[in-house]
Amino acid sequence: MNATAENVIEISGLCKRFDVGRGGSRRTVHALDDVSLTVADGSCLAVVGESGSGKTTLARVLVGLESADSGDVVLAGRPVARRPRRAERRARARDIQMVFQDPNGSLNRRRTVEAAIGEVLAVHHRVTGAEARRRIEELLGQVGLRPAHARALPGELSGGQQQRVAIARALAAEPRVIVLDEAVAALDVSVQAQVLNLLAEIRRDRRLTYLFITHDLSVVRQVSEEVVVMRQGRIVERGSTDQVLDHPRHPYTVLLRDSAPRPGWRPRLSGDADVREVEA
């Protein structure tokens, strides 16, 4: 198997429309508009863009939570159904898992860490009992938590710990790809750095592929080699992280980069002019 040549994700011509509003204000939003991209096995692709650019829809279509209107997805060499049914979703979950943005909401507040991870182990690998407990401990160790955390409820954990549990739950399925949908956006900066380092470590150890969805350009450089920039459901630019961030070609990428607050950043009063420039 040639790791550099094989693409674990191949997406071509993916479209997804949503009808929003009612009556007179009813309109169609193109969340995904002819999106094509490939992700090499073992790499990390960052998908950046503002809210509403379609990046979360891309993630949801990829894992099967949303069905695409048209287009094809090939995952780990297998074409996947456009409108996934339950059995199909289960099979797909062994290849691709997702970590959600809200660490608090991504865990059932009435079930222990053990139950959350154990459920995934039982569903995909039929591992239960003592063997499951051993695996759970191992997984918790990999995300930097201690065996004692297994019996904790999500409410007793910090945001960073909750997100580590969510990562452990995703790892429990032993997937090849993990979609991280704004996975560190809700954490404060120091915890963000810890979780990002952890994610990088796990990727190296397990030869995982990441699809890292974020609106935050500052974290992109830390995690990914490649970046795609999305706007209004379309991919406007793709390239290596350094190239896209240091020498953006598309005006929207320039705008995105320049509008990210940095130390010493001062809001510009004539900010509207930039937007018009891009629209034109």
Next chain:
Amino acid sequence: MTAQTLARPAVRRRGGDLAERLGPLGIAALAVVALITVAALCAPLITSHDPAVGSVLERYQGPSAEHLLGTDQSGRDLLARLLYGARTSLLGAAVVVLLAGTGGALLALVAAWFGRYVDALVGRVLDLLFAFPNLLLAILAVAVFGTGLGQATVALAVAYVPYTARVLRSVALRERRLAYVQAAELQGLSGLVVSVRHILPNIAPQILTGAAINFGYAMIDLAALSFLGLGVQPPTADWGLMVSQGKDSLLQGHPEQSVLAGVCIVVAVAAFSVIGERLGGRKAGGRA
């Protein structure tokens, strides 16, 4: 952080939470409910009189050592009738609340899980049921299926379903959108498993709160049906029926039966309402 500090606070917080949310009045209400329940369960131990048997020679007697609260128009012991009447009243209301809670939760989970057309359909059916006043619906059902506690209870339960379903639907819908439900859905778990294992435990507090509040309303409505002669049939002891049967005695200057049974209904209903409202974290009343 050690294992101990991780496991402990949750348990303590929940216990403290309950007492704190109930407050002094809520705890008093809980005590009243407990008292009524114990009295109903232990009726034979408290009184030796049969609630259905009396002697015409002993009608309308005042309180005495033999009959602590006196007797009714048929010479039956009022205390015995109140104690045994609590059984029918509590059991009837409990069944109404149980059926309505189950039905409401089921509809709510189905509506929340499937969304779209199913949700809209459930919504329209609930609207239809809402359009009928509870008692009218119950009277209609009794007219079709006959009188009796069983029929009245089921009819009322059906009338109560929209109230529970409406509240639970909105809570279930909120849970449905949370990431943990989607994380479970992503694993290819069935809607039934996700709904029962994940959503149901998280809407359980609202189910309980609704049940406590509806319990009081169910008691009143069942008493009203019995009062109208559509619910519990004589000679079975029931508070609503006692109020009804006491009206003739009322005119003859013996208000005890109606008044005592009425006070029992009011106290029980008030106690359940207070508990329900405190559990729900609300001040003002209203159906859940």
